[in-house]
Amino acid sequence: MKWHRLLLLVLGGSCLGWFPQAAFAETFPNVIFILADDLGYGDVGCFGQQHIQTPNIDRLASEGMRFTQAYAGATVCAPSRCTLMTGLHTGHCYIRGNKEIKPVGQEPMPADTFTLAHLMKQAGYRTGLIGKWGLGYPGSESTPESMGFDYFFGYNCQRNAHSYYPEYLWRNDEKIALSSDAYSHDLMADDALAFVRRNHASPFFLYLAFTVPHKKLQVPSLEPYVDEPWSEDEKICAAMITRMDRDIGRLMALLKELKIDKQTLVFFTSDNGATYRFARFNHSGPLKGRKRSMYEGGIRSPSIACWPGQIPSGTVSDQVWSFWDVMPTLADLTDQDLKSATDGISILPALVDGKPVEHPPLYWEFHERGFSQAARRGDWKVVRNGVGKPLELYDLSIDIHEDNDLAAQHPDVIERFESYLSSARSESELWSIPDAK
Missing domain, CATH: 3.30.1120.10 (Arylsulfatase, C-terminal domain)
Structure with missing residues (x-):
């Protein structure tokens, strides 16, 4: 018997299995999966960072569970995101490297791909992607809206996402022209808050794929590092990460304001290792390597899960897991039998009971x-x-x-x-x- 069925029985409710899916979807928690871009294992305070301020991410860890042995799906962007979407590691998933399509976009997944968004829609969730996609091109068979997302705002193409001042972003299948001073991260952070406000009355799944701190080094303000005796690039890098941290704080505050914080499971992680090489920041922490490396610094990710009242606060877990475990974990969470093939396992017992689950071998391959x-x-x-x-x-x-x-x-x-x-x-x-x- 799964945890949420047991919970309802304890509370005097009926077994979820007796009800059609639409009837019991309301009992499931919201899920927000926050994905930073090129954030190193040592880039946030709760994982050892000494110079870059990340108080809200640190608070997320203090109120939830910090994972010391969690892994990204790959050592570069597109395949890492494909493992997250499909539950398959890079030996089996369709996108195993960054393959660019001209003039814009990346290699698409096949039209019949079953994704994490499809899984959540099956359970009655409203699904949203805000941020970077990178798994298709506009008009292809693999756009966010064709892959299970009810709502999309952000970059379709990860190459366009190299700039924080793009000419346009996408809202669903509509190209939204931007002014030259529009900072994309701020637009996406605001849109995430709006998505939560619109959908908070019923279960929602938000995949919040921020582009910070992926290149370029661009930020509207160097606060709070203006007066630091650092190089300009160091200040920009730190300010970008702290700006993302600020917006994660805004998001968590909104959950409390709407009184849904205890009904929301929040993940925070990064898509691969650090891209920058500022010695001051020691981006990979105690690990060897960075982005494009198969050593731990290229694939181990600073990962956190927070769910007040369900995940014990202030815990540190050595549970081994990777992105391809998210799909079976959310299938378990939403009481679904996962019918598609997966390389992953459910780590739900480790989340809610603190009981580590033995993980089968993990595998990565890299084609650059x-x-x-x-x-x-x-x-x-x-x-x-x-x-x-x-x-x-x-x-x-x-x-x-x-x-x-x-x-x-x-x-x-x-x-x-x-x-x-x-x-x-x-x-x-x-x-x-x-x-x-």
Whole structure:
């Protein structure tokens, strides 16, 4: 019996399974999934940042659960978002790399793709995407509105999202022209608040895919860092992150104002590792690598979940999970049997009971600069930096920075990983493994 059925029985209600879906959808919590863009593991205060102010994200952690071993779906934007939308890791999902389409947009997912938004609509949710899509092009079979989102505002194309002062954004299938001084992040943050106000009376799912702190380095104000003895770029980077933090604070305040904070599950995470290299900020924290790396700094994400009254406040969890676990977790949350294939598991018990769930092996592949792979099983992690290259082996329980390659000392472990890697991916015409040179 799932947690929400048990809750209703305790309260004297009837078993949810006795009611049609539309009748019991109102008992489910709202879900907000906040995705930062290129935010490193060490870029927020609750994960060790010493210089950039993130009081609202830190409060989210203090009121919820902070995950020390959560992973993005990939080490770059589009495939990471595809794993989130489909529940499949990069060995199985359709989009396994950043593939640009001219003049605008990215490689689309197939028309019959079952997405996280479809899942939530099935449970009676109003679904919204505000922010960056990057999984199709305008007019393709893979736009937000064709992939299960009732409402979309933001960037269709992740290449256009490199600028915070774009000529236009999209609202559903309408191109919205912007003035030259319109800062896109501010528009999307305001739109997120408006979406919540419009839909707070019934369950909603909001995928809030902010573009901060992805390049370019642009911000309307350097506050609160104007007087810091830093470079101009350092001030801009810090101000961008703090501005996003401010708007997350505004969103959480609105949930309380509307008295739906206890009925709302909020996730916060990042799509891949840090893109910037400012030594002062130590973007990857204790981890090795950054965006486009298969080491932990490229894929481990600063992740938080908050749900007052359900997730114990101020907890730190070592639950291992990745983006492809979100779909089975929300299927569990909404009492649905997930009929589409998935590489993920539900981590709902870890969220509401604090009971870690054993995770099957995790897998990543990366198609830029040749081909690389990574996998994790328990505390063992392997990295292959190129076709035909040997596997590197690390024990993350004692070597989080991946300094000591133990492959030579543990051939049995390497053999098991080689066997796993040989079966972890399906063939793809778009994302084939190049021949070894």
